[in-house]
Amino acid sequence: MKSRVSVCSLLLLSVLFFACETLRKSNTSTSSTSRKSSGTLSRRPAASGTLARKPPASASRGASSNRSTTNRRPTASAPARKPTPNARTTYPSRSTTANAAPAVRQVIDIARSYTGTPYRSGGNDKQGIDCSGLICSVYTEAGMQVPRISWQQSEFGREVPEVSDIKPGDWLFFVPEAGKEGYVSHAGIVTDVRGQQEIIFIHASTSRGVREDNLYSTYFKSRFVKAMRPF
Template sequence: MHKLRFLRAGVFAVLFPLLLNTTALAAPVLKLNSSGRDVMLLQQKLQNVGYTIKDIDGIFGEETQRVVTQFQKDNNLRATGIVNNATWRALKDTKSIHHGSIKDKEAQLARIKSQAPSYGPLVANNKPILERSKVSGLISTAKSYIGVPYSFGGATPKAFDCSGYLQYVFGKNGISIPRLADDQYRLGLRTTSKSQLEPGDLVFFTTYEPGPSHCGIYLGNDQFIHASSSRGVRIDSLSNSYWQPRYIGGKHIVK
């Protein structure tokens, strides 16, 4: 299975740039029920830029259509679920996310954690940590970085990953929180429903691995701000078709 994935990845690395460069004016239009090599290349690229597709099988089914539609929404394209020239170009311009092996991932996370900046003593787990009077300032800081690009391991305004963004924003407001999303998930009090969230609370999602692997700050009115892998720091809705099924819970940190 690993060898098959390796071969597919190798084929993809060679063919995808060729496909885009040689068909810039007439990229293949793909839609529901399309099949073949071009569909497989599409599925592999979507997976590489952070979208979940269970089967890289060359069959444009309802799952692929759903993911294409979400990619189009995330990139301000017409959300038709049909892959046209504009969608191919956006895919070409979107950077891939390399997750590597489990050992590589663990080594990367350990290095990120060891290099995390210090903002003073860490706050305690399992209790509110954010003074209500500081919420508006925290949200204002968070919004000031909208548009900053994403980079795995990024923790400065040059580029952020999701947890590095949260740590930086809280640090700018005098609050020291852990560097990684799964450690940040230990903060505050778990909510049992979205209705219990209030602005300043944290929200968590499962994305490229099980458990809390993505995080953001709740803004109210079903919206949250986060460093997305596809578009950098931005505001999205918890009811978004991509984020809603991946939402695993909120942590109430406002006191």
């Protein structure tokens, strides 16, 4: 009897052991399959190259800034403005100068002190002088700064509207060819008005040096273009 019970017990234990072993293997196989399946589904294919890599925010901003800087057209600088002939910014005006306008008689006396000075283009003293240099030097000695070049002098001060209004101390301007308009090529200072047909001015003649002539002479009357009152 005991022998039969032992045999039955062994059989029962064998069955239980087999069942447990089968169940364990089944669970192991299911778990492994699940892990493999899960890994396959969750794995994202790697992006090719660096195109899929998103740059850091700071790098992106830097690149954008570099592109905008490179593509931005430089602002063109405004060209320099050429001064107009009547610009007088470098010369003292009547309202700002500390010195009073020189007396006409003083100007005339200084100008006549140059009488006989030979003509020299670009000259500024009694060794040799040209027409615009005479005007500039005379007013410099009188304590006033005026333009040096004749065309600049022809825009300095205010224009005398009529020949009949010309007075001593006014400046006279001439063109090279009689009866034609053109650039100012000669200038002088009025020294005396003796009548309607006798306006005397001092100037530096290219052939005779510093001398006085009549505006109404044939040569000068036909070349006269304007008169200016500097002060």
